[in-house]
Amino acid sequence: MLHGPNPYRRMLMPDAVAEVEFHRPLAAGEVTSWRSLAAHRLLGTFYEADTVLLPEQGLADLRADFDLFYSEELRRLREASISDLERFAYSFLATEVDITGAWTIDALDAYFQHAATVSEQGESAALTAIAQARRPEVAADTYLVQLALDGLTEASAMSKNLGGAYGPEQSALFKIFIDEFGYGVYESKHTTIFAKMLRSRAMATHVHAYWNFYLAGPLATNNYYYYLSRDHAKFFRYAGAVTYAERVFAPGFVKMIKTYQAVFGDDIDLHYCAEHAHIDEHHGRITREQVLLALAERHGASVVPELIRGIAEAELFGRWFEDDTAAQIRWSDAIDRYRERGAAALSGGGEPRRVELTPVSPFGTRSHDGAMILVLTEGEADLVTSATGEPDRLGRGDAVLVPAGRTYGVRAISPRCGYDLHPTTAE
Ligand SMILES: [Fe+2]
Ligand SMILES: [Fe+2]
Incomplete structure (x- = not known):
């Protein structure tokens, strides 16, 4: 769940980043949305690539990552996109602050x-x-x-x-x-x-x-x-x-x-x-x-x-x-309550999105722009919502309400595990 002592690699959740429409800038009310989290992970990495990051234990095993992180190719990519990404992330300030x-x-x-x-x-x-x-x-x-x-x-x-x-x-x-x-x-x-x-x-x-x-x-x-x-x-x-x-x-x-x-x-x-x-x-x-x-x-x-x-x-x-x-x-701190809310709010609705995992799937976290009900449909998994707390174990059929903007990760416990994400209006 934690990143190792390698400042050059950060989990960006590429599949989930692909959901983000970058042509529509963030609004002030979206600062805690998934769109915002995805953009700011990228932007922060861009900014830090302009600072000197060296691992405490020395570069020995990370020389190739150092070279890639500070490579001309990534620098050009950064330079070509950083101003647009900033406009995406901060242009709302012009109207929000008068x-x-x-x-x-x-x-x-x-x-x-x-x-x-x-x-x-x-x-x-x-x-x-x-x-x-x-x-x-x-x-x-x-x-x-x-x-x-x-x-x-x-x-x-x-x-x-x-x-x-x-x-x-x-x-x-x-x-x-x-x-x-x-x-x-x-x-x-x-x-x-x-x-x-x-x-x-x-x-x-x-x-x-x-x-x-x-x-x-x-x-x-x-x-x-x-x-x-x-x-x-x-x-x-x-x-x-x-x-x-x-x-x-x-x-x-x-x-x-x-x-x-x-x-x-x-x-x-x-x-x-x-x-x-x-x-x-x-x-x-x-x-x-x-x-x-x-x-x-x-x-x-x-x-x-x-x-x-x-x-x-x-x-x-x-x-x-x-x-x-x-x-x-x-x-x-109150996942039990959100399990109940998730189960209570779950009813037919539209097509859910399916996610499948195995214990070797790389761990990452994300949030959603709107509230979701996460329902475990296969196997057993841990819902991770804090860095140091005990994760919440989910069994088959368990549901949890994930309010808009709440950040979570799912770790498979059983050899195969799958869950559905249902958009909801519940809070
Ligand atoms: Fe200080
Ligand atoms: Fe200070």
Whole structure:
């Protein structure tokens, strides 16, 4: 179920990707859909192919994969399609976030402070779901998995904004960047201490071990920062977004520490959270004063709407990250209830889609754009809905309701196994 320590190979579920109509861009309401998950898996891989990924254990067995991942052929493929894929994934933002009218620097600051306060005083949907879960440990791990998406390659998108010449604001951003990198001390690098937190939960620490368990909302959020960083026409949006992110991290991690201590007591290493609760106080201040407001002062009114757009979009993605994770936690935590709902909602209907598996079928996960009832028609299988929880065993005739956007994998237990997928209007 986990990916091995090979950063070059990721399960994309090619058959299921083929269902996606890429000519119709995503709408705002589709961020947690299968279309979104499929596109963001690709997009994230494209972005990361522009960073240096080397496995901890050395390249010995992976030289050929390294060569292929960074090959000219794949680079040309990427370059030819990445802008279209970005348009597919993010063009809805232009209409979803409406920044019209004249904005002063004071209005920018007021907007920013308001957004930060709303986040600080609001509750985290994912942390609430963890606290209410029947199996809070599994739920807490699900959230760690989403954080690992960025945690194990932290500040990679930021690194793309460090080149060039843009005055004191460049140095301010660089100051934050070197903090993320532990001032050049590997043991203090945020990624290193994130891995420590995973290890304390006996979880894997190599990059994208949990690839199959990243959700669409968190993927779209992580990719958003790459999207803004790859194209410097979007630099001011990036500045707004990163200011918002750095500002809300500190209070967010204070809440996370409370929830995780309640779940695990002292059995988890929360150094990563404590470090961010502390240093992002600082980063939030630096980005506001020395990046956001300083850029507005220096470059004038024309950049202010873009700075605001970045703040507003970062806020939106932050919410999708939380809501998607919370929805997955709740579903995965209550599969018994969704078995009942699936069985109750099952009635004739249209032609179901048939899927067949054997124990050697490669494992992958997916979601659907609409709700489905999964019915096991042959053999025995495990339904996998979390990275660390016990899978739910399905026997012949068992049904489960899979709400729109919920991510799952099926692993065959018997030599042959098959299931049907029935579209449903049940929720
Ligand atoms: Fe950090
Ligand atoms: Fe930071």
